[in-house]
Each structure stands twice: as structure tokens, then as C-alpha cells.
Amino acid sequence: MVEKRFFRFAEPPHEMCLESGAGLGPLTVAYETCGVLNREKSNAVLVCHALSGDSHVAGYYTREDPKPGWWDIMVGPGKGIDTDRYFVICSNILGSCMGSTGPCSIDPITNSPFGLNFPMVTIGDMVKAQKALLDHLGVEKVLTVVGGSIGGMQVLEWCMRYPDRVVSAIPLATTTRHSALAIAFNEVARQAIMSDPNWNKGNYYEGPRPDTGLAVARMIGHITYLSDEAMRHKFGRRLQGKDYFSFNFDADFQVESYLRHQGIKFVERFDANAFLYITKAADYYDLSSLHGGGSAVEAFSKARSRFLVVSFTSDWLYPTYQSRSMVQAMKKSGLDVSFCEIEAEWGHDAFLLPSKRLSALIRGFLERVERENAGESHAF
């Protein structure tokens, strides 16, 4: 059983200074923890979630709760990230809508939701807020920081901003910067939201919401999370609940029905403005230019962590070549890095699906860094 908690900080006049130069405060960060922090405080694992995730990484809120956290297959007693051994922390990212401060939060100045008055937050700002949370929890160093996709960007940013606080890092199915393809998909998704008349320049909290736009945005996202192969196996050209075409614009194909369903489900839990802010933060992220004057090798020379980089064969949103170039830069900067490309047909989504291989990789890697870290601590 887990509980969602809230950490409030950056009370004015001590607002958090954002990468854009703007100040923001007070801030709330929603977070959850599983497991117990040991006496040496050496067993903390920080999990970073992706675009639409939240702090509910694993476990159930109540006994009747039908659904566990989003990475329950990986995080829990005896699992890849074993909560009998590790103290797992996961917080909702800044700019989101799952309990942390974001565009749908109340602006203390106007007493109404921020909407587009919410300042642009970056991956770096999200990480800065996570660091404030760890300070609050008394965690000086994390044994590992792990995450996939946009969560993987946060993992990399942690290693850049706070190299001495990260013993190891596991960026999964991620990239040091978005390709034009990834930006293009995000832009079409944002346009879907912004062209919904209900969006009303982000000011919709009092009236009807841009549900259609957000649903279409999510449908686009889901296409990029799968793959040609995955869609062929999952849907093919099969029809949904019928034997013949309807000869109108109802959902005939299973794939249409699947996407519509995903879209509708998403608007029930997610805020359209948060979607805009987070996708933009991901598009802006560029590790080499932020930390290495354009060179990934320079950037990674700031890092001190051991790395485990994992990509998936059918991921066309963050293809393996992007992980490989990250690994190449890490090697050139003399970092200890392991890399595995997992054979998977499920596209980008593969990192969230049950995989014995991924669980075993993470478990083995964590055991090693735990052992080496204990050895090093004794040496000092």
C-alpha cells in the first residue's frame, strides 16, 4: 500500500529560479515512496516518469484499488527494482497535472488556474524540483536514477546538474535530444489541442475543455509508441465488432477503435495545457548544447555516474542509433557504461511492458553498483 504525499517549497520570496529566468513559487511536488531508506541512506532509487505518468510508480492506494502504479511490473518486493532492498522515490514532474504544480494549478496572484500564464518549465527545472524533494527527504545521494523516454531525459539531466549525487543512472529508450521526427509528432499533437475551439488560448478551466484536441494528441502519441510490426500483430486490418465496412466514418478498423479508446481514456485524467508544456520541455531538451557547448562528449565529461543504457529494436521514436551515439559520447568521456539493445516488437512502449530481460538487467546492474558503492564508501 502506498500513499501520495505533497511537498511544498519555494515559498515567496524564495521562488525557484527557472531555466528561462522566471521565478516560480510556491511549488508543490506530489511524490510517493516504497521501501525503507536504510541507516546509511545509501539505497535510494529515484524513478522519473514520462510524459503522461505520475508519482504512482507502484503498489496500490487502497485494498479495493483495481490498478497498481504505472511501473508495478518493475518496482516491488522481489522485482527488478526490489523494494525490500531499495527505497524508491517517484515524484510527479513540474508542469504536469497529477499533483505537482503545473498550468492547471491555481496562480496565487490571480486565484484562478495559471493556464498559459504558467512559465515555461524545462527538463532541468523538473530535475531541480526533484532535487529539492530529495533534500527534504534527507537523501544526499541516490544509488540510481532511472527512467524511460522523457523520464530518461531527466535521468541524463540529473547526471549533468548533480553529478556527485548520482551513483549510477539508467536511461531507458531515450535520447539526448529530440530528432526532427519526434518534434514533428509533438507539434502535430500540440496543434490538435490548440486548434480545438474549447482550448481558448489555454483558458478553459471554467468552461468546456478541449477534449477532442487532447484525445487526438494522445492518438498521435500512441502511434509513435507502437511500431509497424506491433500494429500489424496487434490489429492488422481486422475490423472492430463487424464483418463488413460501415461505409461511413465510424471506427471500422480495430486500430481506429483502439486509438479512439486511448484518446477518450486520456482526457479523463490529463490536462491539455500540461500536455503542451511537457512536450515543449522535451522538444527543447538538448544535453549537448545545454551542458557541452554543442558537444555530447564535453557534456558527459561532467558526469560521474556509472551508466546502464537500454534501447529497444522496434522503437522508432527514440531509435537505437540515438542511444548508441549517447553511449559513444560516454565512452569518449571515460565513463563506465553498459549498453544493451533489447529485441522487442512493441516499439517505444516496450520499456513499460513486462520484460524478464529488462528486469534482470536492472537487478544485476543495481547489485553491482550497490556493491561497488559500498566498497568505495569503505575506502574513504
Add this chain to the structure above:
Amino acid sequence: MRFDLRLIASWIRSGSKVLDLGCGDGDLLTYLQEKRGVSATGIEKDESKVAHCIERGLSVLQGDINTEIQDYPDHSFDYVILSRTLQQVYAPDELIRSLLRVGKKGIVSFPNFSYWRVRLQLLSSGYAPVTEQLPFEWYDTPNIRVITLRDFMKFSRDVEFQILKMVAIKSDFNNKVGHVVRFLPNLRATYGVFLIGKES
């Protein structure tokens, strides 16, 4: 552990930095890490072997040794090991040069093609030899190079590197046991193990 790997391990100083090209399941690296306290890195192309290595606590990268080796800065390692793989390399001269760029020393081993049983098979049967060390037919073998101990010595002069140590071995029973061959090694040894360095 295999006899030839135990021999290789005996050449490596404790606490050194080692890169194993084509590390397989990571038996040698695990041994070196646990018994010699070396800092061990491996490169392996097979996904399941890479995963197995990482699961057992090694730092291993999935990729092709010929390209992966190029990313390391000069002298990143004390030893770079190429065990039983040279005969599968397309451009051995380039790989050896890279090996001696990123490593201070190299350890190279390969099956000896002039072992008497190989010679005898070809001479007597007229078929391409299939032996315990080279157990493939010509059409399915990954071993695209045939190398003899003498060839490797000539190779060292052509590519201009130094052979610092050479041990010819004859291994038996699944390679678990073996012995060093001193008399007529090019004829009697199944494997050659070489410690190499740059020409001074």
C-alpha cells in the same frame, strides 16, 4: 574456467583496467573482477550474452568490436584481450592497431591452423579440416581467417607490433585442462596466446 583463459588471467596484474573484445558470457571478466580486482569492461555482439554479463555484474556494451573499440581514448586500458576471435575478424591489421592504441598491452589468442591434426586431415582426406578447435564446415564457419603461430609472428613484423610473450598450448577435455607446448609448437599446439605491445 578454460585453460587458455586461466593462462591469460595469470598475465594480468591485479587492479589493472581490462577490455575484453568479444567477451561472450563474461567468464574471464568475472574471474578477473573477483580474483584480481581488475576494472573490467567487455564488448559483445550477442544480445543474450550481453544481458547475461550485465546481470552478473559486469560492465558490458553490445556492439561490434571493430567499431566499438574506436570510441575509447588512447591508453584507456592496461590490457585489451582478443581471445579466440582474431580468426573471425575482417580487418585484423586495423583491429590490432586499434587494440594497441586503446590498450597499453594486448593479449591475443587464436586456434593454430598448423596443428598436426589439421594438417593431416587436409593431407589425408582432401576435405577442409574440421577439428575440435575449428568445429565448422567451410560453408557455416564464422572463422574466415586461417592463422598459424608462425603466421602471427610474420604478421607482427608486417603490422609492426612487438610480441612480448608467446605461449603455445595444447588443451583437452572441453578445454578445461591443457599444457604448454615448448617443443615444435607450430606443429603440436592447438592454440597460441600472445602478449603484444607497440614497437618501441
